Amino acid sequence: MKKIILSVLLFAAILSIKSQEIKYTDASELNLIGKPFPDTPNPYHRIDTLVFKGFNTTENRQVRCPVGMSVLFKSNTTKITMSTNWGYVYNTVSTMPIAFRGYDLYFKNERGEWQYAASGANRNYQEGKEDTFTLIENMDGTAHDFMLYLPMYSEIHTCKIGIDNDAYIEPIESNFRHRIAVYGSSFTQGVSTTRAGMSWPMQFMRHTGLQIVSIAASGRCMMQPYYTTVLEELETDAFIFDTFSNPDAALIRERLLPFIDRLIKAHPNKPLIFQRTIYREKRNLDRVVDERETAKAEAVEEIFHELKNGKEKERFNDVYLITPNASDNHETSVDGIHPNDYGYSLWSRSIEEPVMQILAKYGIR
Amino acid sequence: MKKIILSVLLFAAILSIKSQEIKYTDASELNLIGKPFPDTPNPYHRIDTLVFKGFNTTENRQVRCPVGMSVLFKSNTTKITMSTNWGYVYNTVSTMPIAFRGYDLYFKNERGEWQYAASGANRNYQEGKEDTFTLIENMDGTAHDFMLYLPMYSEIHTCKIGIDNDAYIEPIESNFRHRIAVYGSSFTQGVSTTRAGMSWPMQFMRHTGLQIVSIAASGRCMMQPYYTTVLEELETDAFIFDTFSNPDAALIRERLLPFIDRLIKAHPNKPLIFQRTIYREKRNLDRVVDERETAKAEAVEEIFHELKNGKEKERFNDVYLITPNASDNHETSVDGIHPNDYGYSLWSRSIEEPVMQILAKYGIR
Numbered sequence: 001m002k003k004i005i006l007s008v009l010l011f012a013a014i015l016s017i018k019s020q021e022i023k024y025t026d027a028s029e030l031n032l033i034g035k036p037f038p039d040t041p042n043p044y045h046r047i048d049t050l051v052f053k054g055f056n057t058t059e060n061r062q063v064r065c066p067v068g069m070s071v072l073f074k075s076n077t078t079k080i081t082m083s084t085n086w087g088y089v090y091n092t093v094s095t096m097p098i099a100f101r102g103y104d105l106y107f108k109n110e111r112g113e114w115q116y117a118a119s120g121a122n123r124n125y126q127e128g129k130e131d132t133f134t135l136i137e138n139m140d141g142t143a144h145d146f147m148l149y150l151p152m153y154s155e156i157h158t159c160k161i162g163i164d165n166d167a168y169i170e171p172i173e174s175n176f177r178h179r180i181a182v183y184g185s186s187f188t189q190g191v192s193t194t195r196a197g198m199s200w201p202m203q204f205m206r207h208t209g210l211q212i213v214s215i216a217a218s219g220r221c222m223m224q225p226y227y228t229t230v231l232e233e234l235e236t237d238a239f240i241f242d243t244f245s246n247p248d249a250a251l252i253r254e255r256l257l258p259f260i261d262r263l264i265k266a267h268p269n270k271p272l273i274f275q276r277t278i279y280r281e282k283r284n285l286d287r288v289v290d291e292r293e294t295a296k297a298e299a300v301e302e303i304f305h306e307l308k309n310g311k312e313k314e315r316f317n318d319v320y321l322i323t324p325n326a327s328d329n330h331e332t333s334v335d336g337i338h339p340n341d342y343g344y345s346l347w348s349r350s351i352e353e354p355v356m357q358i359l360a361k362y363g364i365r
Numbered sequence: 366m367k368k369i370i371l372s373v374l375l376f377a378a379i380l381s382i383k384s385q386e387i388k389y390t391d392a393s394e395l396n397l398i399g400k401p402f403p404d405t406p407n408p409y410h411r412i413d414t415l416v417f418k419g420f421n422t423t424e425n426r427q428v429r430c431p432v433g434m435s436v437l438f439k440s441n442t443t444k445i446t447m448s449t450n451w452g453y454v455y456n457t458v459s460t461m462p463i464a465f466r467g468y469d470l471y472f473k474n475e476r477g478e479w480q481y482a483a484s485g486a487n488r489n490y491q492e493g494k495e496d497t498f499t500l501i502e503n504m505d506g507t508a509h510d511f512m513l514y515l516p517m518y519s520e521i522h523t524c525k526i527g528i529d530n531d532a533y534i535e536p537i538e539s540n541f542r543h544r545i546a547v548y549g550s551s552f553t554q555g556v557s558t559t560r561a562g563m564s565w566p567m568q569f570m571r572h573t574g575l576q577i578v579s580i581a582a583s584g585r586c587m588m589q590p591y592y593t594t595v596l597e598e599l600e601t602d603a604f605i606f607d608t609f610s611n612p613d614a615a616l617i618r619e620r621l622l623p624f625i626d627r628l629i630k631a632h633p634n635k636p637l638i639f640q641r642t643i644y645r646e647k648r649n650l651d652r653v654v655d656e657r658e659t660a661k662a663e664a665v666e667e668i669f670h671e672l673k674n675g676k677e678k679e680r681f682n683d684v685y686l687i688t689p690n691a692s693d694n695h696e697t698s699v700d701g702i703h704p705n706d707y708g709y710s711l712w713s714r715s716i717e718e719p720v721m722q723i724l725a726k727y728g729i730r
Contacts (some may be wrong), residue, residue, distance in 0.1 A: 093462035093486040094559070098700065102458060107650060116695045117650050121458040136701075138653040194459070194557065194699040203696075285472060285482050288503040330481045331568075331710065334559040335463065336501075342707030345696065 022081050022162035023169075027148070030161070031072040031171040034205075036181070036213045036234055044069065044156040046215070047230060054226025059217060061088045063230075066150035067189050068182075068201060068214025073161070074145050075169040079137040080105065080118075081162030085130055087155030094335040096194040097121045100153035103135055104195040106206075108145035114206050117146070119195045132162075145172055149196035152189065153218070176211035178364050181234050183227075184242025187278065187326075187347075189216035192338030200324070201240075203348035208356060210364070222247040223259040232266035237364050238273065239263065240355060245277040249295035256303055260319060271358050272319045276300060278326040278347065282336035320358055325350040387446050387527035388534075392513070395526070396437040396536040399570075401546070401578045401599055409434065409521040411580070412595060419591025424582060426453045428595075431515035432554050433547075433566060433579025438526070439510050440534040444502040445470065445483075446527030450495055452520030459700040461559040462486045465518035468500055469560040471571075473510035479571050482511070484560045497527075510537055514561035517554065518583070541576035543729050546599055548592075549607025552643065552691075552712075554581035557703030565689070566605075568713035573721060575729070587612040588624040597631035602729050603638065604628065605720060610642040614660035621668055625684060636723050637684045641665060643691040643712065647701035685723055690715040 028043035040048045047063035049055060055063060064087065082103050090100045098104070102121025106114040118136035125131050141164075150156065163169050182188050182201045190199025197203070201212040215230060223243055231239070243259070244252060263272055276297065283290040300321070307316045324347045326332060332343030339347065359365070393408035405413045412428040414420060420428060429452065447468050455465045463469070467486025474480040483501035490496050506529075515521065528534050547553050547566045555564025562568075566577040580595060588608055596604070608624070609617060628637055641662065648655040669686045672678070689712045691697060697708030704712065724730070 091488070093467060093488050096461065096699065097458035109649075115649060116646050116698055116701075118647065118701050119698075120700060123456070123458050136650060138651045140650075140652055144650070192559065194559075194705050198696075198705075281481050282483065284474075284480060285501060285505075285509070286503045287505055331563075332706070333481055333484075334461065335485060336481075336483050340559050340563075340707070341697070341705040342710065345707065 021165040023165050023167070024083060024160040024162045025169050027071045027150070027159040027161055029171070030169070031174060032069055033072060033174045033176060033211060034069040034213055036215055042157070044150060044159060052226070052230050052233075054224070054229075059220050061155065062189070062217055062220065064088065064155045065090075065153050066156055067152045067196070067199075067216055068212055069150045071148045071150065071161070072146070072172045072174055073148070073169055074143055074172045075163050075167055076141055076143040077163035077167035077169065078139045078141050079164060080135045081132060082135050083130055083132040083160040083162060085157040087157050089127065089155075090153040092191075094338065095153065095191050098195045099151070099190065099193045099198070101125065101151050102195065103151065104149035104197040105135055106147040106149075106197065114147050141167075149202065152193070152196040152199070153191070174211065176205060176209055178210050178237045179213055179235060180210050180238050180240060180359075180364075181213050181215060181231065181236040182240045182242070183215040183217070183221060183231055184275075185216070185221040185245035186218035186338060187245055188214065188221070188242045189218045190344065191218055192334040192340060193344060194341050198341040198344055200326075200344045200347040200351075203345055204352065204355075207348060207352060210359075219246055221245065222251055223255040228259055228262050232262060236267070236270070238271045238359055238362065239267070240351075241272065241274045242277070243274060244296055244300050247296075248292060249299040252296060252299045253303065257307075260307075260316070264315070264318070269318060271362055273355060273358055274304075274319070274321045275351065276321065276323045278324055278339070280337050281327075281330055281333035284330065286336075322351055322354045386530040388530050388532070389448060389525040389527045390534050392436040392515070392524040392526055394536070395534070396539060397434055398437060398539045398541060398576060399434040399578055401580055407522070409515060409524060417591070417595050417598075419589070419594075424585050426520065427554070427582055427585065429453065429520045430455075430518050431521055432517045432561070432564075432581055433577055434515045436513045436515070436526070437511070437537045437539055438513070438534055439508055439537045440528050440532055441506055441508040442528035442532035442534065443504045443506045444529060445500045446497060447500050448495055448497040448525040448527060450522040452522050454492070454520070455518040457556075459703065460518065460556050463560050464516070464555065464558045464563070466490065466516050467560065468516065469514035469562040470500055471512040471514075471562065473512075479512050481562075506532075514567065517558070517561040517564070518556070539576065541570060541574055543575050543602045544578055544600060545575050545603050545605060545724075545729075546578050546580060546596070546601040547605045547607070548580040548582070548586060548596055549640075550581070550586040550610035551583035551703060552610055553579065553586070553607045554583045555709065556583055557699040557705060558709060559706050563706040563709055565691075565709045565712040565716075568710055569717065569720075572713060572717060575724075584611055586610065587616055588620040590623075593624055593627050597627060601632070601635070603636045603724055603727065604632070605716075606637065606639045607642070608639060609661055609665050612661075613657060614664040617661060617664045618668065622672075625672075625681070629680070629683070634683060636727055638720060638723055639669075639684070639686045640716065641686065641688045643689055643704070645702050646692075646695055646698035649695065651701075687716060687719045
């Protein structure tokens with residue numbers, strides 16, 4: 001009798017341990033959306049740097065970061081554990097570690113909207129070691145649809161989603177429509193956000209339901225010819241640009257028209273929507289920044305005036321210039337350059353209507 | 366002739382080097398505002414831990430951080446360099462380093478309002494070394510009034526403000542009125558902000574012009590008797606509390622009434638304004654957090670119902686309960702618990718009217 005009781009207890013203990021075990025699935029086996037190019041050898045790279053050449057070290061690192069990408073899956077797990085092998089890991093004083101080497105989880109609520117669920121990064125992350133932490137726990141064990149934003153500014157080698165041993169996980173279809181490419185600066189990458197889902201393109205994507213694919217390039221969005229090659233090759237239905245934040249006035253004057261020419265040729269009849277650069281709070285007192293920004297803005301206005309009124313204006317019918325707003329009473333800057341989450345939210349909302357009106361002309365809704 | 370030219374060139378070179386030299390003034394020689402106790406041996410400590418006893422290690426560290434404190438000064442410098450000797454330095458994945466070991470500078474604009482000027486922290490900070498970085502440069506050399514927020518969550522031993530060698534720096538009078546004490550959790554300390562000026566108390570202070578002195582205690586605002594001693598000794602015109610975020614329902618039931626009793630006795634006829642705790646986004650899916658928050662809220666409602674309707678209700682005439690809001694469509698959380706800057710902004714704005722109405726009854730305007 002004692003033996004039977006012992007056996008039952010042992011069996012129960014094994015079951016209990018087993019149910020606490022974590023079962024891992026690589027994120028790439030689920031539905032990865034927001035990918036600029038579908039078949040990169042590392043599924044979390046935006047661009048295959050063995051195919052596209054010319055990038056410097058910084059740019060190479062950046063295009064290997066999965067900014068703008070998220071994973072769609074369904075699971076009835078009560079707990080999600082993330083386990084990551086990192087490549088290049090970013091560091092800064094003006095962006096949350098959750099955003100640049102953490103994860104940002106949304107679930108589909110009763111109204112069918114993607115609603116915030118959890119976010120986090122490992123506080124005790126150690127370079128070179130597999131990085132594991134609990135993202136969410138104590139869920140009720142019913143099935144939910146999840147969208148998990150990947151880190152905004154670090155390279156991933158493997159990314160495993162851990163669920164309860166007795167739960168299931170499976171990819172779900174994306175409910176985001178079309179492919180809208182964004183090419184821009186750190187603003188477009190989302191530097192100074194608190195989590196990966198808070199950049200203006202990701203907020204825009206949640207609000208409009210249009211899929212964004214991001215070619216954001218922090219500090220390096222300067223319409224470089226080798227970057228333009230990437231944009232030429234990209235399968236996309238439209239472009240939204242933030243190309244006037246990084247280059248100075250001289251570079252804008254030198255590169256803007258050749259850049260537009262190449263894109264019109266590669267993507268005829270697709271909308272090319274340019275955004276003016278946003279107000280930098282540094283301008284309040286820093287005279288050098290103020291002069292540089294003024295000169296940039298003048299260059300943009302002059303070129304666009306010529307482009308929309310000149311002899312060849314019909315050639316530029318699909319080229320647009322809009323004005324985003326990321327400021328509320330000078331209180332939305334993190335570091336004098338980049339907006340905080342609220343600024344990015346204002347940015348996203350300020351362009352939703354003009355962008356959607358333009359896209360509607362092309363049947364993109 | 367050659368000698369004269371050489372001498373002139375040498376003199377010019379020396380002058381040029383000299384004008385690039387930096388002249389340092391310790392922040393404590395200027396006007397430090399937002400200080401809970403005026404005469405701490407370390408001027409950047411909120412509380413003298415040799416006078417007030419009972420704090421554990423975490424609490425001791427926290428009360429030595431200058432959260433809520435800022436320095437008022439006037440200068441005609443073109444550049445400001447910060448040089449700090451740190452004590453305890455915090456680290457986290459969910460608050461900007463700029464906020465917890467950086468500086469946040471405002472200037473008085475033409476309308477007499479405090480407007481954002483610059484913010485930053487040293488990216489290459491090394492433990493144990495004097496930490497120097499440029500906060501702002503390229504200013505026009507005219508005099509400005511500045512307000513510099515000190516780091517929110519790290520201890521300062523020395524804090525030197527570096528200006529141009531040929532510029533002046535001098536303290537200015539504070540234009541903030543009264544002394545309103547805040548005692549609260551990490552929410553009140555401002556965890557998850559991007560810079561020290563973005564916590565709800567600091568935004569409230571800028572909007573209302575009322576001086577805040579902060580006894581915020583991240584994770585440790587539990588109405589502990591030894592903390593209550595600090596509040597008893599504080600010179601203040603009113604209190605705003607966020608005392609229902611850290612303790613669980615049982616602790617609220619045990620400690621709230623004794624806490625109120627001691628404060629009424631120590632500060633008769635002063636308004637004691639309690640705030641309900643804000644919505645934690647973790648509740649969306651985490652059942653344990655949801656239950657804990659529900660139980661806490663019920664305890665608060667029951668106790669306040671009794672307090673405002675019971676036999677002794679007149680004794681609690683100066684005790685108030687208000688409801689802050691820090692949410693916009695579930696999009697203002699950094700980590701499932703703490704709001705981002707926008708959430709803190711909503712929080713501040715949501716209580717401005719109710720708090721100002723209450724304070725007005727006491728002649729505090």
